[in-house]
Amino acid sequence: MYSLFGGIFLGWSLGANDASNIFGTAVSSRMIKFWTAALLASIFVILGALISGQAGIETLKGLTSFDISQAVISSIAAALTVSAMTFLGLPVSTSQAVVGAIIGIGIINGQLSFTGLGKVLICWFTTPVGGTLITIILYKLLAFGYNHLKISLFRSDQLLRMCLIVSGSYGAYALGANNVANVTAVFVGAGTLSIFGAALIGGLSIAFGILTFSKPVMETIGKKLVSLDPFSALMVSMAVGITIHIYTIIGVPVSSSQAVVGSVLGIGIIKGASTVRVQTLKNILLAWFLTPLIACLIAVLITFGSYLEYTGH
Secondary structure (H helix, E strand, O other): OOHHHHHHHHHHHHHOOOOHHHHHHHHHHOOOOOOHHHHHHHHHHHHHHHHOOOHHHHHHHHOOOHHHHHHHHHHHHHHHHHHHHOOOOOOOOHHHHHHHHHHHHHHHHHOHHHHHHHHHHHHHHHHHHHHHHHHHHHHHHHHHHHHHHOOHHHHHHHHHHHHHHHHHHHHHHHHHHHHHHHHHHHHHHOOOOHHHHHHHHHHHHHHHHHHHHHHHHHHHHHHHEEEEHHHHHHHHHHHHHHHHHHHHHHOOOOHHHHHHHHHHHHHHHHHHHHHHHHHHHHHHHHHHHHHHHHHHHHHHHHOOOHHHHHHHH
């Protein structure tokens, strides 16, 4: 049981960091209260993990072979990386942290599935592009219909709030389905957990992270990157959910952070690039680049440190 603490820690880090990508724009635009968003996100993350989390777990557990100690090390390495980025207020990719740690273990083992790794890398690069394109398409289509509605400002506000709740809940479901593999797939690969057990423990730990420490990062996505009105916030929420769900069907855990940044950039393209805060975007891109490298290095260092301690050197 103690061996699972690394995975639970990682799930907590993921929930604390990635809830902002689902409900951050809605909360920061003052359409939904934080605790309403946190409770809804927690419930639907668990449902998504249990109902649709299997495909991603199968993909990640096949990247390399694990024993239980290596599964623990990769989880801790990824969790430390994500926690550090969360502490700095950067919405970082948990998927990149996990795969970076797995690569570190694979290098030590001399065994990596390059077919599976190539599939993951391609999906990483296409995630923000997909978020951008889906947002632009959704905005153009739905803005036309929304602008022709003959309703009062009060009714319009109510409609947008309800849509944000529905789209955020859908996005949380997709997040749980897609990212639970990041939390516990290595333990399935090590033979410690069944797929159902991995989905349950992973979903619960992500939900715990959402409820306890997701508020700080919401400000980065919701306020510091791009200025969003309620309708734009809805478009971002919908686009992120759709983007993540597509990759869930493909069976590759991807970064909801990359999806949401691609999405808000789509809003920036529609409204003018001046709405995007370039320095914040640069910091986030730097975090994306460093995340897999740091996680890989930490996994290698912990492994060698454990080996030296075991041999007495």
